[in-house]
Every structure is written in C-alpha cells, then in structure tokens.
Amino acid sequence: MFLFTDAPGDAPSPLLATLNAEQRSAVTLPAEHALILAGAGSGKTRVLTTRIAWLLHQGLATPGGIMAVTFTNKAAKEMMTRLSGMLPVNVRAMWIGTFHGLCNRFLRTHCKAANLPLTFQILDMQDQLSAIKRLCKQYAIDDERFPPKELQWFIAGCKEDGMRPAAVPVRDALTQKKVEIYQLYEEQCQREGVVDFGELMLRSYELLRDNAPIREHYQRRFRHILIDEFQDTNKLQYAWIKMLAGKGVEGEDHHTGGAVLAVGDDDQSIYAFRGARVGNMADFVREFAVQHQIKLEQNYRSYSNILDAANALIGHNSRRLGKNLRTEQGPGEPVRVYEAPSDFSEAQWMVDEMRQLVRDGVERKEIAVLYRSNAQSRVIETALFNAAIPYRVYGGLRFFERAEIKHALAYLRLLENPNDDTSFMRVVNFPARGIGARSTEQLQDLAKASGCSLHHAVSALSGRAGAAIAGFVAKIDVLREQTIGLNLRTIVSLVISESGLLEHYRTEREGADRVENLEELVNAAESFVMQEGFGRDASGLEAELTQSPASQGLGSLDLVADASTRAYEDNLEAPGETGETPSPLAAFLAHAALEAGDNMAQAGQDAIQLMTVHSAKGLEFDCVFITGMEEGLFPHENAMSDRDGLEEERRLMYVAITRARARLYLSHSQTRMLHGQTRFNLKSRFFDELPEVCLKWLTPKRQPATSAYALGGAGRAWSDDGGYGSGGYGRSGASHGSGYSYGGASSAYNSARVGQGDSASPSQRSADAPVPRKDASSHGLQVRQKVFHGKFGEGTVLTLEGAGDDARAQISFARHGTKWLALSVAKLTPVP
DNA sequence: AACACGTCGGTTTTT
DNA sequence: CCGACGTGTT
Numbered sequence: 001m002f003l004f005t006d007a008p009g010d011a012p013s014p015l016l017a018t019l020n021a022e023q024r025s026a027v028t029l030p031a032e033h034a035l036i037l038a039g040a041g042s043g044k045t046r047v048l049t050t051r052i053a054w055l056l057h058q059g060l061a062t063p064g065g066i067m068a069v070t071f072t073n074k075a076a077k078e079m080m081t082r083l084s085g086m087l088p089v090n091v092r093a094m095w096i097g098t099f100h101g102l103c104n105r106f107l108r109t110h111c112k113a114a115n116l117p118l119t120f121q122i123l124d125m126q127d128q129l130s131a132i133k134r135l136c137k138q139y140a141i142d143d144e145r146f147p148p149k150e151l152q153w154f155i156a157g158c159k160e161d162g163m164r165p166a167a168v169p170v171r172d173a174l175t176q177k178k179v180e181i182y183q184l185y186e187e188q189c190q191r192e193g194v195v196d197f198g199e200l201m202l203r204s205y206e207l208l209r210d211n212a213p214i215r216e217h218y219q220r221r222f223r224h225i226l227i228d229e230f231q232d233t234n235k236l237q238y239a240w241i242k243m244l245a246g247k248g249v250e251g252e253d254h255h256t257g258g259a260v261l262a263v264g265d266d267d268q269s270i271y272a273f274r275g276a277r278v279g280n281m282a283d284f285v286r287e288f289a290v291q292h293q294i295k296l297e298q299n300y301r302s303y304s305n306i307l308d309a310a311n312a313l314i315g316h317n318s319r320r321l322g323k324n325l326r327t328e329q330g331p332g333e334p335v336r337v338y339e340a341p342s343d344f345s346e347a348q349w350m351v352d353e354m355r356q357l358v359r360d361g362v363e364r365k366e367i368a369v370l371y372r373s374n375a376q377s378r379v380i381e382t383a384l385f386n387a388a389i390p391y392r393v394y395g396g397l398r399f400f401e402r403a404e405i406k407h408a409l410a411y412l413r414l415l416e417n418p419n420d421d422t423s424f425m426r427v428v429n430f431p432a433r434g435i436g437a438r439s440t441e442q443l444q445d446l447a448k449a450s451g452c453s454l455h456h457a458v459s460a461l462s463g464r465a466g467a468a469i470a471g472f473v474a475k476i477d478v479l480r481e482q483t484i485g486l487n488l489r490t491i492v493s494l495v496i497s498e499s500g501l502l503e504h505y506r507t508e509r510e511g512a513d514r515v516e517n518l519e520e521l522v523n524a525a526e527s528f529v530m531q532e533g534f535g536r537d538a539s540g541l542e543a544e545l546t547q548s549p550a551s552q553g554l555g556s557l558d559l560v561a562d563a564s565t566r567a568y569e570d571n572l573e574a575p576g577e578t579g580e581t582p583s584p585l586a587a588f589l590a591h592a593a594l595e596a597g598d599n600m601a602q603a604g605q606d607a608i609q610l611m612t613v614h615s616a617k618g619l620e621f622d623c624v625f626i627t628g629m630e631e632g633l634f635p636h637e638n639a640m641s642d643r644d645g646l647e648e649e650r651r652l653m654y655v656a657i658t659r660a661r662a663r664l665y666l667s668h669s670q671t672r673m674l675h676g677q678t679r680f681n682l683k684s685r686f687f688d689e690l691p692e693v694c695l696k697w698l699t700p701k702r703q704p705a706t707s708a709y710a711l712g713g714a715g716r717a718w719s720d721d722g723g724y725g726s727g728g729y730g731r732s733g734a735s736h737g738s739g740y741s742y743g744g745a746s747s748a749y750n751s752a753r754v755g756q757g758d759s760a761s762p763s764q765r766s767a768d769a770p771v772p773r774k775d776a777s778s779h780g781l782q783v784r785q786k787v788f789h790g791k792f793g794e795g796t797v798l799t800l801e802g803a804g805d806d807a808r809a810q811i812s813f814a815r816h817g818t819k820w821l822a823l824s825v826a827k828l829t830p831v832p
Numbered sequence: 833a834a835c836a837c838g839t840c841g842g843t844t845t846t847t
Numbered sequence: 848c849c850g851a852c853g854t855g856t857t
Binding site for chain 1: 833841842843844845846847
C-alpha cells in the first residue's frame with residue numbers, strides 16, 4: 001500500500017500514510033525551489049507541516065535550519081500546534097512565525113547593526129496615525145490638503161514597495177510634499193526609537209541587503225524556507241525572501257541560500273488593496289528557475305454542487321495559473337438562492353432558516369453569515385438579537401486595541417523606552433493630572449527645537465507646566481526603579497494601579513468593563529510568561545536554538561542530526577549579535593503590538609458566526625449564507641469599473657463559496673438601506689456565472705433586468721425555466737435519494753432536511769413573496785444598462801437609488817467619467 | 833475638563 | 848442612518 005517510503009530499506013513513514021498522491025509528492029520534494037498551487041480545502045496546511053516534519057525526520061534538516069513564514073499569527077500558531085502533534089520537537093527552535101514576527105526577532109537580535117535601540121517599540125496602526133497627526137501639527141501641515149489618513153496610507157504604501165523617501169518617484173508638487181513629510185516622519189520615528197509595521201519589514205530587508213556577513217549567515221543557516229499564502233506577499237516581502245534565499249544580490253553565489261517552498265492559490269488572492277502582488281508567483285517561478293510545481297486540486301471540504309459553482313465562477317477570470325477543484329464526495333444539496341424584498345426581510349428569512357438548521361441538529365458555530373462590507377452586519381445582528389439567537393461578530397475591536405489597554409501599555413512602554421513620544425503623549429495627562437494642551441505644546445516645541453524627545457525636553461521646561469510634567473516623568477522614573485527585578489505579572493499589576501488607571505476607571509460610571517479588561521491584561525501577562533517559558537529559562541531566543549534535539553527522547557522519530565549538521569547547530573551565533581536578550585516586558589510589548597488578540601465578544605460560545613468574506617478566508621463551516629449578493633455591493637461599486645477590480649471581487653466570491661462544506665445559501669435583496677437611503681440593487685452578476693444545475697431558486701426567479709422593461713432584444717437568456725430552477729432540483733433530488741450524508745455524524749439534520757423537499761421551509765412562505773418593483777419601473781432604468789445623455793454621451797448605469805423625484809443614478813460615461821444624475825431632471829435614453 | 837453639537841465620511845484587513 | 852472626530856461651550 002505504501003508507494004512512497006521515506007528511505008530505501010526503511011519502514012514506511014507514518015507521516016505520509018494518510019496523504020494523497022499530490023500531497024505526498026509535495027511533502028517529499030527534493031530540497032529545491034518549488035511552488036505548490038494549493039486549492040481551497042486541499043489540505044495546504046497539512047502539506048506544509050508534514051513537509052517540515054518529514055524533512056526533520058529524514059535528517060534532511062535540523063530545527064535551526066527551518067524557516068516557515070505565514071501572514072497571520074493564527075496560521076503560525078496552527079502550524080506549530082500541528083507540528084508538535086506530529087513530532088516530538090521543540091517548535092520554538094525553528095523560525096516559524098509571521099513576516100513581521102520574524103522580522104521583529106531578527107531586528108532584536110541585530111538591533112545594533114540595524115541602528116535601532118535595544119528597547120525599540122512597535123507602532124500599530126493607531127499609534128502610527130497619532131504619530132503622523134502629531135508630526136503634522138508640529139510642522140503646521142495643512143490637514144485639508146494632507147489628511148493624516150492619506151499620509152499614513154502613502155507611507156505604508158512606499159514601505160510595502162521597499163521605497164525610502166529618496167527612492168520615491170516625484171511626479172508633482174503634491175507628491176513632493178508627501179515625500180518630505182515621509183522623510184520627517186522617518187526622522188521622528190528614529191529619534192523616538194519606534195518602528196511601524198512596514199518598517200519592521202523594510203529595516204530587516206535593508207539589513208540583509210547591506211550587511212554581507214549577516215546576510216550570508218542566514219543564507220547558510222536556513223536550508224528550507226517555507227512560505228504560506230504566497231499569493232498575498234507584497235513586493236517587499238518577496239524581496240526579503242529573495243535576500244534570505246541568496247537571490248537578492250546581483251552576482252552573489254546563488255547556491256548559498258536554502259530551498260524555497262512557496263504555497264499559494266492565485267484564485268484566493270484578495271489583498272491587492274494592501275499591496276499583495278499575485279504576480280510574485282510567476283516571478284518566483286522565473287527568478288528561482290522553479291523546477292517543481294505541484295497542484296493540489298483534491299478538495300476535502302465541500303460537496304460537488306458547491307465546488308462546481310466555485311469552479312464555474314472562477315473560470316470567468318482571465319490570467320489564472322489554472323486549477324480545478326475536484327471532490328470524491330457526491331453532489332450534495334443544491335446551492336440555494338433567495339431573493340428578498342428588503343434587507344430587513346432578507347435577515348428575517350435567514351433567522352428562520354437558521355432556526356430550522358439548529359432544530360435539525362446543526363451547531364450554531366457551524367453556521368456562518370458572510371457579507372462583503374461590515375455595514376451589512378447591522379440589520380442581521382438586529383434580527384438575530386430580536387430572535388434571541390447567540391451570534392458572534394468578527395472583526396471588531398481587539399483586546400490590545402482597547403483604549404484602556406493601550407493606556408496601560410503606554411505606561412509600560414515608557415518604562416522600557418522613555419523616548420517613545422507617542423506613548424508619552426497618550427498618557428501624560430491620562431488620568432487627568434492638570435497637564436493641558438498648552439503645556440504639552442510648549443514641551444513639544446522645546447523638544448523640536450533641540451531635536452530631542454519629550455522626555456529629554458522636560459528639564460528645560462520651566463514654570464508651572466514644567467513642574468507638572470516633571471512630576472509625571474518622575475513618576476515614570478520611580479516606577480521604572482520599583483519594577484526592576486520583579487516578574488512581569490507584578491510589573492503590569494503595579495503599573496495599572498500606580499499610574500492611577502485602575503482608580504480612574506473604578507470611579508467612572510461605565511468603567512466596570514474597563515477595569516475587568518485591565519485585570520485581564522495582568523492575566524495575559526502571566527500566561528504570556530508561561531507560554532514563552534521565561535520563568536524556567538530567562539535565556540533569549542538564540543539560546544533555544546542550540547538545544548540539542550537528541551536530548552528530547554524522541555523514540556522512533558529520532559532527530560539526531562548527522563555530524564555535519566550538528567556542527568552547524570553548534571555554531572548558530574550570527575555575526576554582530578547583540579548579546580543581550582529581551583526582557584519579558586520587552587517581549588510582551590512586542591507581542592501586544594504584533595498580535596492584537598481576539599475580539600473577546602462571546603468567544604467560545606456556540607454562536608452563529610458573522611464576518612466579512614475577507615475574514616472568512618481560511619475558515620470553513622457546514623452551512624454558509626452569503627448575503628447582499630447585489631450589484632454595487634458584491635461586486636462592490638468601487639471595484640466594478642476595471643477588470644482587475646472585478647476579478648478580485650470574483651476571487652472574493654470564490655473564497656466565500658468554498659467556505660461551505662454542506663450547505664450554501666446565496667441571497668440578495670431588492671432594496672437595501674445604505675447611508676440612510678434606500679437603494680435599489682440588481683442581483684449580482686455572479687449569479688449569471690454559476691451553473692444552473694447547481695442552483696435551487698427558493699423564490700421565483702425574476703425576469704432578467706433587460707427583459708422587464710422594454711429594452712430591445714431582452715429576455716432570451718433567462719426565460720428558460722422561470723420557476724424553481726427545475727434542472728438543479730432534479731439533479732439534487734436524485735443525489736438525495738442516493739444516500740446524501742451530512743458529515744456522517746449529524747443524522748438528525750439529515751433526516752429532517754433531506755427528501756422532504758423544502759415545502760415546510762420558512763423560505764417558501766408566501767409572506768416572503770417579492771414586492772413588485774414599482775420604483776424601478778417608473779424610470780425604467782436598470783444597473784448595467786447602457787444609456788445616452790445629450791451632453792455626456794453614452795454611459796453605463798452603475799447604481800440606482802432613491803425613488804420618485806429623488807431617484808438618482810450613478811452613471812459611468814465613456815468620456816466624462818462617473819456622474820450622479822437626478823432622474824427627474826436628466827434626459828436619458830436607453831441604448832439597446 | 834467634561835459635555836454638547838456639528839461635520840464628514842462611509843470596501844475589504846493583518847501585521 | 849450612524850459613528851468618529853473636532854470644535855466650542857459651560
């Protein structure tokens with residue numbers, strides 16, 4: 001049975017036993033550059049982790065020689081958990097983490113070479129924005145012309161592309177000014193000893209690029225570099241990988257670097273808006289002369305109706321690397337499509353449907369509602385709340401982002417790094433201690449004049465203001481003295497009480513939750529220490545790497561390295577390392593910035609899961625509702641005008657569909673409240689891209705836009721079976737009879753649902769019949785319709801909203817761009 | 833220094 | 848419509 005043994009003469013490796021042929025060949029690839037195209041639900045994480053385990057087991061790598069990079073902490077954690085389940089190996093000896101987490105580790109190790117203070121702090125996006133606002137105020141920058149948000153976006157974008165201010169191409173005066181601000185911002189950060197997320201990456205990249213001994217050390221060290229979600233890497237991250245793999249410097253010996261295994265799915269690239277470049281996949285194949293490309297197309301998640309829908313949809317995209325998911329499961333149930341008269345009624349229908357699912361034995365946490373934009377959650381939340389169904393919304397404020405937590409962290413950061421002006425400003429007068437804006441402005445001017453931090457400038461500030469602020473600084477200094485030698489838990493505890501934060505929130509009327517959160521911070525500090533093992537061994541990260549694998553009693557999976565690799569393990573110290581190790585407090589602060597934590601709302605409960613399609617990536621559920629399937633919403637109006645935007649929307653839809661294991665609902669609404677106005681949306685074009693045989697229309701399928709309202713040549717493609725989609729139903733009916741099973745375990749669900757048709761389903765009640773579309777017919781326009789305007793010429797209707805005299809249309813004109821026109825005024829002629 | 837009022841904006845998100 | 852943010856008032 002075992003076609004692939006791990007080594008000649010050896011017993012077959014249990015690691016490979018449960019893999020399919022595709023997966024196995026990926027896991028056992030030679031130590032060369034390779035690209036794995038891993039479709040949704042194809043066992044990608046499994047392949048990655050098994051690959052690492054296999055390399056270690058075969059003696060082809062030592063823990064210290066492996067680097068595995070992910071985008072999210074969740075993915076990194078998952079990888080470590082699974083790995084330690086496979087092998088008795090100290091996962092912390094490997095460099096497994098997020099891009100930013102690993103860069104942080106790298107920069108801490110080489111802070112001197114990177115020109116950073118030992119105590120450098122990490123700015124999250126909030127911190128970055130307030131740092132930029134502070135800078136703008138300081139230099140009297142017109143925030144009308146240069147909104148801080150936009151500057152932040154500009155700076156982050158430059159860094160993602162690997163550009164320092166001097167490298168930014170300057171087209172116009174506006175850009176020129178932005179670049180100057182970028183430069184000032186850089187100086188400010190350097191002065192304060194803080195780095196933003198982009199800086200972690202960029203600084204690491206530059207250090208590798210400019211410091212040959214360090215670069216060569218890591219190139220020799222990491223024999224295997226594995227990258228997850230490669231389609232989401234940005235330009236800088238790719239360049240960083242090239243540096244580590246010995247492909248970054250012209251003329252450098254390309255055999256020095258390790259083997260890069262990139263795993264990704266071009267069809268799931270949904271982060272172009274934050275700099276992700278799918279093109280990195282093709283570049284990788286070319287620049288690394290990749291010889292091994294493996295496609296994982298076997299899907300273990302969904303029934304084939306769902307998969308067929310996904311495949312057909314994504315087939316409408318051009319320039320794909322090409323991949324088709326298949327499953328050995330049966331067709332399963334058809335994809336259900338529902339049209340509601342209003343967003344309110346859409347939510348109501350969902351609640352009814354969910355009640356039925358739960359009655360039939362589906363766990364609530366196995367039901368997910370996906371939407372394109374966060375604003376859509378409100379109406380659904382209201383419906384769920386009124387129905388007393390527990391739910392959890394993803395994507396809210398996370399633990400370390402809460403104001404009270406950020407305040408506490410600011411005090412802690414000042415203990416580490418008194419020059420962190422962002423933290424200084426955050427808490428200098430919080431809790432209030434009579435230090436007003438006037439005083440701090442004086443201080444800031446003084447600091448600017450002498451080019452030093454606020455902390456240093458205090459001594460030069462005289463008068464009442466000076467005394468007050470000096471008092472604050474003294475308090476911090478005392479606290480710093482007091483906490484020396486204490487354990488982290490005690491430090492945090494002391495700081496939240498001595499700072500006055502606890503007292504402040506205790507006396508506040510609505511402060512109970514915040515007090516609770518502050519107490520939770522103390523617990524978080526304690527469990528962080530436990531997890532990181534600071535208690536047992538205060539040694540730093542590098543010390544862990546020298547741990548001998550042989551010392552761990554590995555039994556049959558012995559990891560004893562051969563002589564040559566062990567010799568290498570003994571010599572892991574990189575050139576120019578800072579001998580010092582970060583304190584538990586420093587590590588905790590970095591942890592807080594790099595991993596903002598969960599949003600704590602009702603975590604753990606069995607609740608319906610509400611989230612955007614973006615945040616659903618990587619997750620899976622038995623039942624999925626994709627809501628608001630409307631033109632302008634999904635695909636989103638801002639992404640509809642160009643092909644790339646539309647294709648990304650389609651990939652997003654592809655991600656959404658492939659989240660569902662057994663049952664998938666797609667719904668849209670004729671009307672929707674958005675920004676206080678009722679909008680009339682057409683159903684999404686994505687419906688036209690799904691195979692009819694996979695679908696089951698729960699509501700009578702409406703006539704197509706073009707046929708309803710006297711717009712020549714209409715009605716043809718759609719009028720074939722105006723009812724319930726008999727084709728799809730017929731096929732699915734057959735599959736039900738032939739032993740459809742819902743994941744085996746939940747048979748109650750099975751019997752209740754299957755074979756009875758859906759005649760009892762709430763979705764079929766006549767009360768939910770769609771309302772006639774009066775308003776649409778009064779002006780007779782439809783989204784995507786071509787129209788002619790006397791002044792602007794020919795255009796396409798993008799959006800319709802309002803009714804009667806208030807009706808307006810957003811129209812994209814070929815020559816004059818996009819305009820909003822009042823339909824009661826504008827003279828528009830439909831163009832066939 | 834806390835509160836009230838007005839303005840503005842409003843895809844997607846992780847680090 | 849609704850929340851965030853900034854300015855102005857007591």
